Every structure is written in structure tokens, then in C-alpha cells.
Amino acid sequence: MPKLRVHNFSMSVDGYAAGPGQGLDTPLGLGGERLHDWVFETQHGRSMIGAEGGSTGVDDKFIAAGETGIGATVMGRNMFGPVRGGWGDSDWRGWWGPNPPYHHPVFVLTHHPHDPIEMDGGTTFDFVTEGIEAALERAYAAADGADVRLGGGASTVQQYLRAGLVDEMHLVIAPTLLGAGERVFDNLDPEVGGLQVVEIVSSPAVVHVRLARP
């Protein structure tokens, strides 16, 4: 059975996936960028931004694992872009330039209809207004037997966790405190969507935690 997988989901030691005061100029909130520093120390992370070099150890292997066996992606609208409310005449096409690093169908959750966007390199953005189950159903169909990756943000992942639809989650605890902000593990019940901790691995930079169904 194909799975819904979350990868490289970074949070602070005190449990925040974004800092307080998220806005147009601070999409990750106050201090939130510290959660992702570790990514850009790795070879895979650096290649995403067109840079060379970077580490090839455990952090890099975890990032690489997030790319394998994935046929489609679901993400929240805030991960797609900073536009809020209706789309109006926005020509926003994502944060990632003309050739986004997906190369497969991406389904964006939104309350506001938007025409599909076709990008270079095989990435398409489809906008789903019918809710998280509908988006996942379309993603599984598009993935054609491969797994579906669930992107952020925290609110999107929390909704899929609450619905018990996440099969695997790779969580990263970054060595920082944010004090306030947006949590992923909140408004859940003691079953946490049926997930359990199956592995904890530390690198010099961060702690990797794998959650899965027992």
C-alpha cells in the first residue's frame, strides 16, 4: 500500500515548527530559520539552492531518503507562497523558480480556487479546495502506486495527523528554543494518529526521530 510520508520536519527543542510573528517577510516566524540551518550544511540541502559541497553523513542521508519512492506531494497553501485570502490577479508560481525540485504533481490545499500551473521539469501545481482527504486521494491517484509526500506547514501536518492519515514521519529536533510559535503536536489525542517512535538518531547537528505505525 502506498504511504503518506512526512520528511525533514524540523522543530525546536520546545516543540515549535515556526517562531512567533509569522508574516510576509518572516514566513518562518521569529528565529524560525534556525530550525533549517542543518539542511544547508548537507550536500542534498546545498544542491537544492544550487550550491556545491556540504556534508554526506547521517543528515544528508535523511534528506535523500525523503526523495525516494515519492510520486506526488501535498502541501498547505502557506508552503506554496505568501499570498493570503483570494488569489486575485497574483501570478505567484511558488518559492522555487521555473524548475521546482519536485518533478511530479504537487497538490496545494486552499480555500480559494486557482487554475493548475505547469512548471518546467515535470512539476505541476494543482489547487484543491475540497479538503485534506480529497487532496490526498488525488495525490495517491497521481502517484500511481508510489508514496505521497506531505509537505508543511505545521498546521497542514497537524490536520493529517489528527485524521490518522500520516503513515511515516521523519521529525528533526534542532538545537534551539523558540519560546513561542506554531506547533505541529497540538490538538491531537493520545493515539497521535496511530504513530509511535521507532527510531532516534543524533548527528552532531540535530536529532532525527522517525515515527511510524507499529
Place this chain on the structure above:
Amino acid sequence: MPKLRVHNFSMSVDGYAAGPGQGLDTPLGLGGERLHDWVFETQHGRSMIGAEGGSTGVDDKFIAAGETGIGATVMGRNMFGPVRGGWGDSDWRGWWGPNPPYHHPVFVLTHHPHDPIEMDGGTTFDFVTEGIEAALERAYAAADGADVRLGGGASTVQQYLRAGLVDEMHLVIAPTLLGAGERVFDNLDPEVGGLQVVEIVSSPAVVHVRLARP
């Protein structure tokens, strides 16, 4: 300068220091005892309950570090015992038997006055109704130059964090999810009482995180 130190403060991967549904028979809440399993695998942890054996690795060393240089303890009333509201004619003398493992003055925060209790082995329980600053002041005086240890529960530690009075905190992330319960890192601000992450060390059982002032 003597310090206020927290040690062996266990929480789940999703940030709960106790599970949901805390009560007389479930002082740690649903699943909360899983947070402390690691303690009883160590030599120091086992000796606390009169058992022999146990590991002597990194987990044991962290527990031992919590005992050194401490001259007094401050704890919340729920860590002292299960009695709630007024003390009435309760003869509760703590969870730890006639010779508690403190061997120094212990200050218990409560809204309800209670006479001091003298135990065997040098432990005294003093009950402080004037608030967290007053309790800490009395503990520093009693410690006579040594550090003060801050016990639980989560609410007590959170109050001292919010007041910026905690100097060092040894946090333990246990490999479990609780889904709901009581958090220590909540209702704080981005400064988190002036603490930062200074060290993360994993053992096979848990992740140790040390917080301190930069």
C-alpha cells in the same frame, strides 16, 4: 553565584512532561510513566528504589550530576504528594518513606500553610505559601552557597522559567508520544527565561539536552 538547576526533567517527543488525565492513581497521567523508564535502567536510578544493578553509562552519569553541589531543593506541591486543597488532618510525609533521598532542606510550594516536617537522614520539608521567589530565597539561604535544585512538576518549572530564575536545565526527551497532557514549554516568551541549548547527547535510551545561560 549559586544556581537554580533542573535535572532529569523528562518529556515526550511531542513535549509533554505528564500525560492527560492526571489523578490520584495516575499522578503522571496516561502513559506518563513511560517518560521515566530510562531512570530505572541506570545504577543511580535503581539505587533510589533500593534495587541493585543498572547501567553506568551516559544516562547514569546525567542522573549522578543532578546530585552534586546541591544544598536545597524546591518542589511543587504535587511532587510532594497527592493531597489537594487544604491539608486537613493529612499525615502525608512525601512519596519517599522515612528517609527521603534528599538529605537537605526541601521547600514545598503550596497555597495552604503546613508545619515543617523533619525526616530521617537530614531531609526537612518546609512549606512556603509566599510564592516562588520567596521559596527560592529561602532555599538559597538554606543551601548556604551551594546550588538549589528545582524539582517538578511541569507547572512549577514553567513558573520559574517564566520568571527567568532557572540557570541550568537538563532535559530528557524520551522516545514516546503522549499526544496530550502537561507541557513545561508553554506560556513562555521567545527568550525562554534567558536559556539556550548548549549540548545535546543521545544515549540508546533517550536524548539529553542541556540548557544554560549563554
